[in-house]
Amino acid sequence: MGTAPGTRTGSGKRGLVTVAVAVVCAVTVLAAPGTAFAAPAPDPTPGASASPAAPVTNAELDAVRKKLDKLYRAAAVATDEYNAAEEKTQDQSAQIVALARKIVKGQEKLDELKDRAGAAAAAQYRGGGLPPEAHLMLSDDPQDFLEGAGRVRQGQHATKGLLGEMARTQADLKQYAKDADAQWRKLEAGRKAKAAAQQKIEKKIAAAEKLESELEKEAKERLAGLEQQAAQQAQAAWLSSGILDDITGEATAQGRKAVAYATAQIGKPYQWGAEGPASFDCSGLTSQAWASAGRGIPRTSQAQWKQLTRVAVQDMRPGDLIIYFGDASHVGMYVGDGTMVHAPRPGRSVTLAGAGSMPILGVVRPDPGAKAATGTTPPSAPEKKTEKKAGATSDKKAEKKTANGTANGRADENPEKQKNAEKSADKKAERKTQKDSSAGARTSGSGSGEKDSDTGTDTGANAS
Known part of the structure; x- marks a missing residue:
């Protein structure tokens, strides 16, 4: 009948598992953050003159400033490239590790399916492989034959399902391996991009530092x-x-x-x-x-x-x-x-x-x-506004102070202060009334019946 499916060697299993383990190990190495190397120190100037150098003009310093800005901006762009490559390599590393785990689990599932298929083939082999008609002729009880035939059909259906699942699992393993290879290539490209960006960063920073190092302390x-x-x-x-x-x-x-x-x-x-x-x-x-x-x-x-x-x-x-x-x-x-x-x-x-x-x-x-x-206030900046429009701000503050000083007579600008002023005036009038009443009681026949012109309140002794 040929070799049963369950009797195949395990070389394929060992190969895939070994590949998966190797992938994980390699990812660990490749995905490690790039080592930052210190920018090389500028070479000492041989035979430097001991005589003081001519003072650097402001125009020359401004040119240096612009050049430094350009170098550091280029380094910043390269830093963004490095960070982006680092982010990608981390993502690709995670995907490769996940695929490696899928490969291991898929191989374990495939081995289990092979064992089950092998057991089914062995059971069929023990049955002699006779056709159903022969089993019917040899059977003493037709009912037993029918029940046995049903079990055989179920077994055949199960075996067919096993074989189909094995085929799908093998296809998945192939796809996992293909995806892992693609991610591996991307990871390698990302590693190279990181290295290139790192070199660019270090080159720009070294050039800027060299330029600054050539300046005297006063010029710096x-x-x-x-x-x-x-x-x-x-x-x-x-x-x-x-x-x-x-x-x-x-x-x-x-x-x-x-x-x-x-x-x-x-x-x-x-x-x-x-x-x-x-x-x-x-x-x-x-x-x-x-x-x-x-x-x-x-x-x-x-x-x-x-x-x-x-x-x-x-x-x-x-x-x-x-x-x-x-x-x-x-x-x-x-x-x-x-x-x-x-x-x-x-x-x-x-x-x-x-x-x-x-x-x-x-x-x-x-x-x-x-x-x-809740509970926050707008980020106002009175000091900044003063710098921005010093004269205008001072005028506004003066106007505000003047307005506050005359608010008692301007209810339309500050109703609250006007209300308080009215209350204060009423109290003063009341005190004045009481004072005048007392004075009128001490002075016989002095009630005038006149009203206070400011408050409209009767102040004489005859007021009712």
Whole structure:
């Protein structure tokens, strides 16, 4: 009859299981986070002159500042590429591990089906394999034959079902292996993308650090001053548009938690690819802040810009994310009062800055459906408004003070104060009436019957 199905060797099983185990081990290696290497220190300048160098002009320093901005922005773009590749490799690794588990379970199921099919074949073999007519002729009781024939048909049906299930399981195993291979290729591509992005980051940061290292201490301080001045000028231009008059949104409960987390990280250093707790890059800070508030958001600034709900700048509220530059290479979190918190760049720490200190691409909201939390107040910024329109603000304050001083006579401007003034006048009139009445009682025949011109109250002794 040939070899029974259950007698096949286990080499196929061992092969698939071995492959599955190898896949898991390899994924562990490939999916490990890329090692961050310190940027190489600049080569010492041989034979440097001991004579003092000529002072650097402001124009030269400003050119250096712009070049540094360009280098660090390129590093930020590469950091986004690295973070995106890291996110993909983690997802692909998880899929490969899941497929490996399916392969192991599928192989175990296939082995069980083979055992059952082998047992059915052995039972048929013990029956001699005679046709039903022969069993009928050899049977002493036709009823027994019919019952036996029914059982045989059931057995044949079950065997057919087993064979069909075996075929489907084998097909599933082939598909799992095919999917695992595809994910493996994607994982390898992601690993290469991570490595390329890492090299690009390190190259840009090294170039920027080398450029800064060539400056004297005094020039570095002036450079920092120029950077601050450029940011202040950009913020002043943004505020001069009157934008803060329109930004009155209140934070949601989750938004307040996200802001609290982000501002608690102030002072921690920037590190590309970092998500805390000791250091952060720009999108690492914003994504972790919202994760702490119970809402997951995309990891990179570019993905945050693409996937989160966009809102108008004048509609933003604390907790919203401000995306900067045309390539969405930087992100900060709005905290109110025209201010945002962000992780700026290598060599800097998490800090507060003007929301308009860099070119704004747009604003995105991680919790678009949530309502403002109760008990919050709009993020007003009287100091910022004073900077924006110092003269106009002073005039308004003076007008307000004058109005408050004359409110007792202007019920249309302050009804509450007018009401209080009327009550005070009534009390004064009452006291005056009592005083005059007492005086009239002491002076015989002095009742005049006249009325107080201010209160309209009878003040004479004859008043009824």
